[in-house]
Every structure is written in C-alpha cells, then in structure tokens.
Amino acid sequence: KFDLTLHAEEHSGGIHCRFEYCTALFEEETIARWASHFIELVKGVTADTKMRISEMQLLPAAERNLLLEKMGQYAAYPRNENIVSLFEKKAAEHPEHLAVVYGHSQLTYRDLNEKAERTAAMLIKQGVRTGDIVGLMLDRSPDMIIGILSILKAGGAYLPIDPEYPQERISFMLNDSGAEMLLTERGQNKPADYNGPIMYIDEGDSDSIPDDLNIQETLSDQPAYVIYTSGTTGQPKGVIVEHRNVISLLKHQNLPFKFGHEDVWTFFHSYCFDFSVWEMFGGLLNGSTLVVVSKETTRDPHAFRLLLK
Known part of the structure; x- marks a missing residue:
C-alpha cells in the first residue's frame, strides 16, 4: 500500500x-x-x-x-592557482595553437591573451578593482570569451547576461548583484533602470597595454563569476563561485580523463548556465581548441552533428 x-x-x-x-x-x-x-x-x-x-x-x-x-579524503588540486594563472601558462606554452574558433573567425592563444589583456587594461582604467562584479552582456562570439577573461584578469567576477532576457530581469540582475559596470557590445539595448557605467568591448581593440598597469594578484578564493537562478520559484538568486571551485572541478587528482592541446571542445551551452564553465575552461585551461557553437546550430541537431564531424 x-x-x-x-x-x-x-x-x-x-x-x-x-x-x-x-x-x-x-x-x-x-x-x-x-x-x-x-x-x-x-x-x-x-x-x-x-x-x-x-x-x-x-x-x-x-x-x-x-x-x-x-571516502572522505579530498582529491588534491592546485590550491594556489586561479583561472587566469592557468590560462596564461597554457598561452605561454602554445602561443600559436588555436584557442577559439567561431565560423571563419580564429584566435590563437597569443591573440586571445593579448586581446583579453587590452580589455582588462581598459576595465582597470575605468575603475574595476579586485572583487568587483562586472555585468557581461554579449552574443555568442569570440568576444564573449575575451570579455570573460578580461574581467577575470582585471580581478573582477563576471555576471553573464543573455541579451534576449527581458529588460526587467537584466536590470534586476545588475542592480541586485551590485555590478560596478556593464561590458557589452554596440547595438545592444541599454538596460532600463540601470544607471551604472557601460563599456563596449571593441573600445579596447586599439589601445596598447600600459607598462604601469596595476594588475593585482588574483587569489584562489576570489569570486570568479555570479550566475543567477531562473527565478521560477520566486526572485532569481545570484550564486557566487570562486576561482578555486573551478580549479578543483577541472584539475583535481584522479580525474578520469586526460585532456591536452590536441583536443577540441565545443562551447555549446549558454554562458548563463553553469555547465558552460566546464566547456570554456575545460578547453582553455588544458590548452585545447574551443569551438563556439552559434545559437542557430545549438537549436538544430543535424547542424550540430555536422559541426562535430
């Protein structure tokens, strides 16, 4: 019964x-x-x-x-490393290796690192400091990866925002998180009810990296990103994840897989969804090639199969 x-x-x-x-x-x-x-x-x-x-x-x-x-013994992982330090090591090891591919657009590890440095310099010049939350509202593209790395290099934590979100949700996330700034691209609508500074990612393309750029050391327990829940059971809630959480996920002892620079990863999921972290940094922190899947292809199983082939 x-x-x-x-x-x-x-x-x-x-x-x-x-x-x-x-x-x-x-x-x-x-x-x-x-x-x-x-x-x-x-x-x-x-x-x-x-x-x-x-x-x-x-x-x-x-x-x-x-x-x-x-069973209660924790798996060892590099506790003093952070996302930026591991990425920069891979960029130094294989500077000419393909880092990001999107359609016909390609970036080597050297290109990606330099572009992220320039944008990080722009963020620091505009006042971004260690621990600050920076909103990131970009469509799928190499710029999305550059934006994420640049915020981390500046010592901040990225807040991923889908440009297709309702204006009300976008404004709520920016205001509720206390974001210091919004990094976006031209053509995106300015969020209503958000009065903080807005920067465009292409503004840093022509800037040189200043010699006296004051990049503070990133600690492993610093916030890396903030992802908001769907809000289906009430108000959306922001969840803060630290650098060490990402490193322990990707680099712990006895991981059943071995990844290297010969591997190719797809960046399939929305960057507003936590699984995207495994895809992005699983690729970039192992020196692999990251293929950014277009929004159209993610919605078409046949097209995605052809891309994988």
Whole structure:
C-alpha cells in the first residue's frame, strides 16, 4: 500500500521488525543497510535513555570509518592557482595553437591573451578593482570569451547576461548583484533602470597595454563569476563561485580523463548556465581548441552533428 512500511510485532521477549517496500524504488541492499542503521539507533537509545538527539548514531563504526576516513579524503588540486594563472601558462606554452574558433573567425592563444589583456587594461582604467562584479552582456562570439577573461584578469567576477532576457530581469540582475559596470557590445539595448557605467568591448581593440598597469594578484578564493537562478520559484538568486571551485572541478587528482592541446571542445551551452564553465575552461585551461557553437546550430541537431564531424 505504501512505498515503505515498517511492521513491528511483539514476540516472546522482544520485538520483531519487518520492512515492506516497493521494489521498483528500492534495492534489497538499500533496505538491509537501512535496517542496520535502525538497529544501531535503537541500540544507542536503549543503552542511554538520556542521550540527546544530536548524539544519536545511525552508522555502525565500520561504515562510519569507511565514509569519514576512506571516502572522505579530498582529491588534491592546485590550491594556489586561479583561472587566469592557468590560462596564461597554457598561452605561454602554445602561443600559436588555436584557442577559439567561431565560423571563419580564429584566435590563437597569443591573440586571445593579448586581446583579453587590452580589455582588462581598459576595465582597470575605468575603475574595476579586485572583487568587483562586472555585468557581461554579449552574443555568442569570440568576444564573449575575451570579455570573460578580461574581467577575470582585471580581478573582477563576471555576471553573464543573455541579451534576449527581458529588460526587467537584466536590470534586476545588475542592480541586485551590485555590478560596478556593464561590458557589452554596440547595438545592444541599454538596460532600463540601470544607471551604472557601460563599456563596449571593441573600445579596447586599439589601445596598447600600459607598462604601469596595476594588475593585482588574483587569489584562489576570489569570486570568479555570479550566475543567477531562473527565478521560477520566486526572485532569481545570484550564486557566487570562486576561482578555486573551478580549479578543483577541472584539475583535481584522479580525474578520469586526460585532456591536452590536441583536443577540441565545443562551447555549446549558454554562458548563463553553469555547465558552460566546464566547456570554456575545460578547453582553455588544458590548452585545447574551443569551438563556439552559434545559437542557430545549438537549436538544430543535424547542424550540430555536422559541426562535430
């Protein structure tokens, strides 16, 4: 009648317990493990009736040791690195290797690094400081990658905004996050109800990188980006992710894959969706080639298959 039922019946000198469960939902091993947890709990409570709830144990000593000691060891990752430092190392190792491809447009690692440096210099000149949140509203293109790297190089955290979002949501994200600035491209509508400074990414194309550019060291626990939830259950909420979170995802010990500069990655998902981080930096922090998939191709399985081929 129910997914899980515990029957308890008195027998001579004790209580006989029996689980009845839906086999479509639970494995027999799961119920057997839960039964052992229940017994462990009852043993503890009957041994000390004054025991506080917070002191009660569900796990037998052997299982507790397995979870906390053997399975609870954190995988090692380069804890002092950040997204920028790892990217710059790859750019130095393979400067002429293709970094970003979008249709007929191509950027080598040297090109990408220099363009991001110039835009970072422009951001710093306009007052962006370590820890600042910078809104980024761009269509899919190499400029999107340049914009993200430039904000990180300037010490900021990028706030990805889809230009197709309703004006109300765009303004809410910028104002709620406390964004210091909006980096966008010409032709995009100015967000209503946003009064902060706006910069255009092509403004830094002709600038040289000043010798006295004051780029502060990026720490691993600095914010790297802020992504907002959909807001389907209320107001959208901004989630801050730090550099070390990205590094531990991509560079931890015992990762089951080996990536290198001979690999090709597709940048398929919206950069407003967290999985895009795995795609972008999975490619760029391993020295691979990142292929930016056009919005039209992401919506056409046949076209995407041809692109992969």
